[in-house]
Amino acid sequence: MDHLDRLEAQSVYILREAYKEFKNLVMLWSIGKDSTVLLWLARKAFFGHVPFPLLHIDTHFKMPEMIAYRDRAAKEWRLNIVYGENKEALEKKLTYPDGNLDRLGCCKNLKTEALKHTLSGEWPRWRFDHNLGQYAPDTNQEAYTGVIVGVRADEEGSRSKERVFSPRDAQNDWDVGDQPPELWRQYKTDFAPGTHLRIHPLLEWTELNIWEYVEREKIPIIDLYFDQGTGQRCRSLGCWPCTGKVDSTAKTVPEIIEELKTGKFANIAERSGRAQDKEGGGGLEALRRQGYM
Amino acid sequence: MFDQQRMNIVIVGHVDHGKSTVIGRLLADTGSLPQGKLEAVKQQCLANARPFEYAFLLDALKDEQAQGITIDAARCFFKSNKRHYIVLDAPGHIEFLKNMVTGAATAEAALLVIDAKEGVQENTKRHGYLVSMLGIKKLVVLVNKMDLVENSQEAFERTVAEYTAFLAKLNLEPIAFIPASARSGENIVSPSETMPWYHGKTVLGQLDALEPEGETEKIKAPLRFPVQDVYKFTAQGDDRRIFAGTLESGQVSVGDEVAFLPSGKQSRIASVEAFNEGPKTTAQAGQAVGFTLTTQVYIPQGELMVKVNEVQPIQARRFRANLFWMGKAPLIQGKDYKLKLATRRVPVRLVEVLNVLDASDLRSVVGKQMVERHDVGECLFETLKPIAFDPSALIDATGRFVLVDDFEIAGGGIILEKVESKETVDQAHVRKREQAWSTGYISAANRAAACLHHAKFVVFSGPPEVGKRKMAMELERRLFMERRNVYYLSDANLNGGLDQDIRVLMRDKSEEVRRLGELARIMTDAGLIFITALGGADEYDLLQLKTLNLPNEILVVHVGENPPEQFKADLVLPAGIDPKEAAEKVYQLMSRYQILEYFI
Numbered sequence: 001m002d003h004l005d006r007l008e009a010q011s012v013y014i015l016r017e018a019y020k021e022f023k024n025l026v027m028l029w030s031i032g033k034d035s036t037v038l039l040w041l042a043r044k045a046f047f048g049h050v051p052f053p054l055l056h057i058d059t060h061f062k063m064p065e066m067i068a069y070r071d072r073a074a075k076e077w078r079l080n081i082v083y084g085e086n087k088e089a090l091e092k093k094l095t096y097p098d099g100n101l102d103r104l105g106c107c108k109n110l111k112t113e114a115l116k117h118t119l120s121g122e123w124p125r126w127r128f129d130h131n132l133g134q135y136a137p138d139t140n141q142e143a144y145t146g147v148i149v150g151v152r153a154d155e156e157g158s159r160s161k162e163r164v165f166s167p168r169d170a171q172n173d174w175d176v177g178d179q180p181p182e183l184w185r186q187y188k189t190d191f192a193p194g195t196h197l198r199i200h201p202l203l204e205w206t207e208l209n210i211w212e213y214v215e216r217e218k219i220p221i222i223d224l225y226f227d228q229g230t231g232q233r234c235r236s237l238g239c240w241p242c243t244g245k246v247d248s249t250a251k252t253v254p255e256i257i258e259e260l261k262t263g264k265f266a267n268i269a270e271r272s273g274r275a276q277d278k279e280g281g282g283g284l285e286a287l288r289r290q291g292y293m
Numbered sequence: 294m295f296d297q298q299r300m301n302i303v304i305v306g307h308v309d310h311g312k313s314t315v316i317g318r319l320l321a322d323t324g325s326l327p328q329g330k331l332e333a334v335k336q337q338c339l340a341n342a343r344p345f346e347y348a349f350l351l352d353a354l355k356d357e358q359a360q361g362i363t364i365d366a367a368r369c370f371f372k373s374n375k376r377h378y379i380v381l382d383a384p385g386h387i388e389f390l391k392n393m394v395t396g397a398a399t400a401e402a403a404l405l406v407i408d409a410k411e412g413v414q415e416n417t418k419r420h421g422y423l424v425s426m427l428g429i430k431k432l433v434v435l436v437n438k439m440d441l442v443e444n445s446q447e448a449f450e451r452t453v454a455e456y457t458a459f460l461a462k463l464n465l466e467p468i469a470f471i472p473a474s475a476r477s478g479e480n481i482v483s484p485s486e487t488m489p490w491y492h493g494k495t496v497l498g499q500l501d502a503l504e505p506e507g508e509t510e511k512i513k514a515p516l517r518f519p520v521q522d523v524y525k526f527t528a529q530g531d532d533r534r535i536f537a538g539t540l541e542s543g544q545v546s547v548g549d550e551v552a553f554l555p556s557g558k559q560s561r562i563a564s565v566e567a568f569n570e571g572p573k574t575t576a577q578a579g580q581a582v583g584f585t586l587t588t589q590v591y592i593p594q595g596e597l598m599v600k601v602n603e604v605q606p607i608q609a610r611r612f613r614a615n616l617f618w619m620g621k622a623p624l625i626q627g628k629d630y631k632l633k634l635a636t637r638r639v640p641v642r643l644v645e646v647l648n649v650l651d652a653s654d655l656r657s658v659v660g661k662q663m664v665e666r667h668d669v670g671e672c673l674f675e676t677l678k679p680i681a682f683d684p685s686a687l688i689d690a691t692g693r694f695v696l697v698d699d700f701e702i703a704g705g706g707i708i709l710e711k712v713e714s715k716e717t718v719d720q721a722h723v724r725k726r727e728q729a730w731s732t733g734y735i736s737a738a739n740r741a742a743a744c745l746h747h748a749k750f751v752v753f754s755g756p757p758e759v760g761k762r763k764m765a766m767e768l769e770r771r772l773f774m775e776r777r778n779v780y781y782l783s784d785a786n787l788n789g790g791l792d793q794d795i796r797v798l799m800r801d802k803s804e805e806v807r808r809l810g811e812l813a814r815i816m817t818d819a820g821l822i823f824i825t826a827l828g829g830a831d832e833y834d835l836l837q838l839k840t841l842n843l844p845n846e847i848l849v850v851h852v853g854e855n856p857p858e859q860f861k862a863d864l865v866l867p868a869g870i871d872p873k874e875a876a877e878k879v880y881q882l883m884s885r886y887q888i889l890e891y892f893i
Contacts, residue, residue, distance in 0.1 A: 001508060001579050003298050012581035013521070013539050020522045020594065047535060047583060048568045049526045078529075154370055163395070181391035181619055181702050183398030183427070184693050186633050190700040204379070206370065217569060 004213055008044065011201040013185065014164055015045040015148070018199045019052065021189040022146030026119070029054040029081070031066040032237040033221055035150040037210050038202055040219050042148075043077075053080040053127070055144075057118065059110035060090055061097055061239035069222045074128045081128045082138055084118025086110050097241045110239075116172050119144045119196070145191065148199045154206045162200055163188070170194040208260045215253045226251050296376040298505050303381040303397040305424065306406035307414035311437040314475040315406055316369055316382050317347025319497065322482035325371035326350065347475065375501035390419075390667055391619040394705065397424060401506055402431035404496070409448055409472070410441040413455050421456075422650075422669060425463040426615060426707060428689050432460075432467040433499050439488060440474045446490045469499050511578035515603035516543030517683070517691045519635035520553070520596045524583070535566050535583040536592065538636065541690035544577035545584075545600060553596040554681035555608050556858065560586040591855040593831070595637040597681040597691065606681045606691060609711040611644065614694075617669045620703025624664040624672075624696070629803060630703075634694035637680055640803040641696065642718050644673040664704075672706075675718050677803055678833040682708050719840045727844065732818070740820030744778040748817040750842045751879070753826040754835060755852035759868035760875070761826035764852065767876035769824050779822040782812075806834045810841025817845035832857030848886070850879055 001009070018025060027042065027050075029035045042050045056070060074081040089095065089109040096106035117123040125138035151162060163179050165187035180188040191197055202210075214221055227233045232245040250256045304312045320326050330350065338345040369380045381396035397403060403424045407417055424432055434456060442448035449472045460467060471480055472491050479485035482497045494502060521538040525531075545551065545562060552559045565573040566583035576582045584598075599605060618624050624643055632641035649661045649670040664670040685692025685707035696704040716724065741747050751768065753761040762783070769781035787805065791812070795804045809825070816823035827834070835857060839847045851857065852875070853868035864882055866875050 006579065009539060009579060009581040016521050016537055044568045046524065046526070047533070047566055049529050049531065051526065179392065182395045183695065183705050186695040186702060188702060190697055192700050
């Protein structure tokens, strides 16, 4: 087994463990490369099926290509896809692009709050109806108790401290100082009522591993990651007002791998194009404590 | 040649002996830091008028900086010319033992740091003990802060001698001792010029020289495939019944004869299943796969699949184990814990604490009745249902377990051996209970003579939606019409009353079963034919009911598929038969068993 085989086997084990232990399980899908690899791993784990819903938090500032890609994949792979949003903040224009909030405040409103209330079932969820070919209000309003998220330990300081099965209390808070032990592939799968767990099957993967795996498995990835002839591409995907592009002429997955291994990105952090991380020192850490992915 | 395989290493040692500095050095001196990170941290130190330290590089979290100590096992990545490393920085403070364990349990090698000046301290020993218990076989000892002892060879040798003697008690032999100074970078990545007397490798050189754990040995071992789950995605138009899991050891091919333990059921491998891969006919240790079988057998998750022609695991309920405890509440007798061993989850009880070790000097404290937080002990356990395992010295994956107490993983242990016993915890309990049992002036024989039947506990078991409750109710009516002393108890009444305080920790209802068994003992003592239907019970639950109901008798009616095999039901009925007909069949059986003899 090579290093990708090992990572794959480990993630598959974690996904199966989550599916076994949680009745109300959901996987967050941001359309980006990591969660798309995660989706692929779910199909590996369950032999072609994805036996739980995929949740997308729609900020309505995502690049339009992302929404198109999401709905195309939903149809092609017959995915059970659900989205949620912060309707109130969007209506009242309490956002950064509308000029009413700073970047972090905007992330908190459109992502963290939307995620929190969509997970709990308090705010409406929209489910893709394969018969109608469009989204319809979701009748399931139960809270999700297991949330699969594609974070990686190498992304950023706070994520490096995560557990594979990471508890969140009733307020969605993450207690970094008192995390459960994990040993011998035994994770925290018992939880008190009102609490939930975040499950992180990609924790051990690096950005390079993700691309190597995309190449090996020929996973279809959204083309925003590739240079379309402008000499620029996205390295990490988010909302358009806060996602910068990097100068790169990588047009294919092997070219991206080469760039990460030896090229100019070998020593530059992946999220360096994400403007919200730079606000107020430790931006992502602050967001994550409040419930950000 | 560059090795694509990453190696996980854990850094352990007493607090303030310099673990974070060692990591900071490894990251910086191998050029593994993100661009600008070193300068940014130096700038930050300058702005705050603090002297720069390599340890600050790791302090990614705000509150960690505030406390100045590592609270969690943080992962860092670095790369040498040989391979990629993930280094886990384990906290030295005793309060963070569970974090240290978390980091260390995934590591292939451990780097243990000792302050040359302070020497061997309590956690230097405790961590050494845990490293051995967690199964990490490669240990490198770094004697740090050599500059504080004037780079003296004598001081170094003293620490080496003291710690070697300690490790010998654990049968642990370190690969190397390296004198170093992380702060000035001596012997971390570049060789030291201030310690010319040392001719060994640098820390990085030693790490690069470690041989990664080979898969060959695991593949050669007997097959151990814990069934993680059984899938049938019928709704998606997929009729395969797939047994999913990860091979912990060995290999298996299509056509191989396999057995599932502890149920003992056997079948043959029909196919190896995978998604987006070419056809496979074989699978080996480390792979997460799925199998289909040639025959339809009912296997619950948690069973262990083995090959019938290989060395078999041990099956038992009672075993001796070494254990470390991290729980807030101590490990005590008389409480049910949940044991997780590979994919098996069963209730387990502490039978006896054989001894508790003081991990810092490995002295035994005998006669302790409990295992307290941060203690390491040798204990006797008994599971409520049989488990299949291997002594951890033979196959580690099926020889180690964790214990869950009140939703939290509170302990970890390695199994030493199976222990024979004359009676189980339940049997001992019943024996003592019966010795003390007292009644009024009316004997069981008096009641039987008056009511014209013996007392009996009648249990309808089986999968959901097979009509168990209706049948139980019809039986009650049938007997009541004859003025028998009979009572049907709906399990829903228990949920809202007697069982209302049970928190759902076990999915297998062990506490509900225990209470029902005790209740049955009382009801049958009252001379009743006591009838109930029990969903989701397996044969061991039924066996427990039988034990707890002693000296009175139980009659088990199984409805539907998968009747118990080892503990046989008295009657097996097909799912969905007419409840009246079912009741009549049970009635006939009761007459035949002479439960109703007085009537005839």
